[in-house]
Amino acid sequence: MLQPKSERFNYYMMDESDADLLFALDQDPEVMRYINGGKVTTRADIETVFIPRLKSYINQIEGWGLWKVMLRSNDEFVGWVLVRPMDYFTDKPELDNLEFGWRFFQSAWGKGFATEAASAIGDCLVAASKNGEIKPVRKISAIAMAGNQGSINVMKKLGLTYVKTDIHKDPLGDMEVVFYQKIV
Numbered sequence: 011m012l013q014p015k016s017e018r019f020n021y022y023m024m025d026e027s028d029a030d031l032l033f034a035l036d037q038d039p040e041v042m043r044y045i046n047g048g049k050v051t052t053r054a055d056i057e058t059v060f061i062p063r064l065k066s067y068i069n070q071i072e073g074w075g076l077w078k079v080m081l082r083s084n085d086e087f088v089g090w091v092l093v094r095p096m097d098y099f100t101d102k103p104e105l106d107n108l109e110f111g112w113r114f115f116q117s118a119w120g121k122g123f124a125t126e127a128a129s130a131i132g133d134c135l136v137a138a139s140k141n142g143e144i145k146p147v148r149k150i151s152a153i154a155m156a157g158n159q160g161s162i163n164v165m166k167k168l169g170l171t172y173v174k175t176d177i178h179k180d181p182l183g184d185m186e187v188v189f190y191q192k193i194v
Contacts, residue, residue, distance in 0.1 A: 016130035022077070031087050032060060073131070089114030099179070106147060108149070109153070110150055124161075
């Protein structure tokens with residue numbers, strides 16, 4: 011089983027039993043600002059939209075899903091890192107191009123948490139790919155709304171570079187985003 015490692019965090023794959031954590035994270039309008047304009051998520055949306063969506067792409071063997079990020083010092087949940095094939099919800103998912111995303115409590119912002127966590131998870135998956143433990147990973151990608159400078163900064167710190175601004179297709183709604191990527 012894949013086990014990312016980093017200095018400040020422990021990582022675990024999330025599932026439906028983490029609904030309370032997912033709900034709590036989505037209750038801050040600032041956390042949701044660049045997701046949906048700042049609308050907090052209802053408990054019903056967690057149960058009827060978010061959990062089924064997560065279950066559709068979770069694959070623990072390949073490392074796809076939401077990685078729960080827990081502080082080593084006190085086992086506090088501070089956020090998650092998403093990993094799934096790019097364009098997963100289209101008819102042409104890119105299985106060798108992993109989309110990374112992150113969502114952290116506002117109290118965790120500005121401390122390098124998203125960069126450390128995404129880097130540790132990415133390094134783990136790339137190493138497993140090179141060792142033949144999981145499917146080949148050739149690219150790591152991320153998307154964000156153009157105004158989301160915090161996420162764009164994380165992308166740059168991860169070594170991703172700007173590719174384009176385009177429409178990201180998703181069953182929950184298409185939106186214009188910036189695409190960043192690196193070849194691994």
